[in-house]
Amino acid sequence: xxxxxxxxxxxxxxxxxxLGGAASRWVFPEPQQAQAAKPRSTExxxxxxxxxxxxxxxxxxxxPKGGTTGIMDFSGLKIFDxxxxxxxxxxxxxxxxxxxxxSGKDRVKLGTVCRGDSGVVLLDSSGxxxxxxxxxxxxxxxxxxxxxxxxxxxxxxxxxxxVADKSGKLRRxxxxxxxxxxxx
Numbered sequence: 001x002x003x004x005x006x007x008x009x010x011x012x013x014x015x016x017x018x019l020g021g022a023a024s025r026w027v028f029p030e031p032q033q034a035q036a037a038k039p040r041s042t043e044x045x046x047x048x049x050x051x052x053x054x055x056x057x058x059x060x061x062x063x064p065k066g067g068t069t070g071i072m073d074f075s076g077l078k079i080f081d082x083x084x085x086x087x088x089x090x091x092x093x094x095x096x097x098x099x100x101x102x103s104g105k106d107r108v109k110l111g112t113v114c115r116g117d118s119g120v121v122l123l124d125s126s127g128x129x130x131x132x133x134x135x136x137x138x139x140x141x142x143x144x145x146x147x148x149x150x151x152x153x154x155x156x157x158x159x160x161x162x163v164a165d166k167s168g169k170l171r172r173x174x175x176x177x178x179x180x181x182x183x184x
Contacts (some may be wrong), residue, residue: 101125 061070063082070079079088085104090097096111109121119134124143132139137152148164162170 058071058073060068061072063069067082067084068080070077072078074092076092077088077090078086081087081102083102085100085102087100088097089100094112096109098106098110099108101107105123105125105127107123107125109123110119112118117134117136119132121129121133122131124130126143128141128143128145130141130143132141137150139147139152140149142148146164146168147170148168150162150170151160153159161173163173165171
């Protein structure tokens with residue numbers, strides 16, 4: 001009986017190793033090289049629905065009419081609208097993402113903003129920074145790009161609000177001070 005158990009254990013180990021090998025080929029398929037696109041049947045599409053890695057220096061993605069809708073290469077990723085205007089860019093060197101309007105002008109930037117903080121910058125139609133949200137708070141800029149207001153951590157480490165006066169100088173508004181009470 002002991003001999004039978006040993007044989008069954010060996011057979012079980014061999015069966016498990018073959019199953020493990022087959023499962024690993026399904027989970028971790030061999031790298032594939034990009035090939036020219038060819039029409040596939042519905043059955044082929046279902047068979048290829050599991051993602052396999054593709055290694056290439058540049059990948060162009062197109063629409064059914066032959067236009068390019070996206071490009072991925074060493075510099076990052078670009079996605080285009082139906083008119084060929086760049087709408088989304090992701091830069092691999094900085095990790096930043098830029099969203100553009102219909103005319104191709106940058107309107108939103110996500111990633112690293114001024115001084116290396118992570119955040120979001122909203123741009124006007126001229127491409128000038130108008131609102132910046134980062135790890136220190138929020139800043140508001142006028143049409144010329146000059147800061148006219150902020151809310152967040154101040155230079156002394158406290159929370160506060162600053163607003164530009166008529167001369168354009170930022171003035172801190174101290175919220176913690178109580179307003180004087182008028183005598184009645």
